[in-house]
Amino acid sequence: MAHFVIMGCGRVGVSLAHTLDESGHSVAIIDQDDRAFRRLRSSFGGRKVTGVGFDRDTLKHADIENAYAFAAVSSGDNSNILATRVARETFHVRHVVARIYDPGRAEIYQRLGIPTVAAVRWSADQVLRRILPEQSIDGDYRETSGRLILGELSLNDAWLGRPLKDIEAAGGVRIAYLTRFGEGVLPTDETSYQQGDIVHAMMKTTATDEIGRILASPPKENAE
DSSP states (O other): OOOEEEEESSHHHHHHHHHHHHHHHHHHEEEEGGGGGGGGGGTTOOOOESSOOTOOHHHHHHHHGSSSSSEEOOOOOHHHHHHHHHIIITTTOSSEEEESOOGGHHHHHHHHHOOEESSSHHHHHHHHHOOOOOHHTTEEEETSSEEEEEEOOOOOGGGGGBHHHHHHHHTTTTTEEEEEEEEOOOOOOTTOTTTOOEEEEEEGGGGGHHHHHHTSSGGGGGGO
C-alpha cells in the first residue's frame, strides 16, 4: 500500500481521505484549521496535520518525502497550485493534482505540468483517478462484450516527447484521444506525449494490469 498526502479537509479532501484510508493506504491530511478535522470519521486512521499545505516543514510532518501522491484540494486556487509545485519540485512527488475553481487557469497550470480538476460535483472521483493509476485504468467505458475498456493511462515521465505510436506498440493499446490543456485532441501519426497530457486508450480488459506495469516503467531502451 502507498502513502498519500492531502491538503484541505473540506468535503472533497474528506472524501479522498476516507476512500484511501478504507482501501488500506496510509494517509495524511493537512488543514490550517484543526477544527476542520472534525469532519473526518472517528474511524479514520490517518494522520491529521495542522499547518499551511505549501510549508515545507508542514509537508515533512505529513511524511511527504515518502508520498506516492499529493492532492491539493483546499478552497484556494493559488495555495493549491503552490503546494502542488512544492510537492513535485522540492520533494519529487511524481503523482500530483490540484483542484481549481477558475477553469480559465487550467491551461496555465497544465503548461506547468500540473493536472487540475475543476468540476465540483465529481472532483473527488476525478482526483482519485489522477493519483491512483490502478483506478485510472478501471476505465470510462466498456464495450458491450466486456472485452475492451477505455481508460486513462499512467505513463512514466520517460515517455515524454515520445510519439504516441511508441506507447501504443509498447502497451498493446489504441490511443483514442488526448486531453491537452483541458481540451480533447485527436492524435495523428506525428503526435507525441507532452507534459500535462491525459492519454485515453482502448485496451483489452484482461490486460490492464500488464499494460499499467509496462507504461509505468521507462521505455525499454531508457531502462537501466
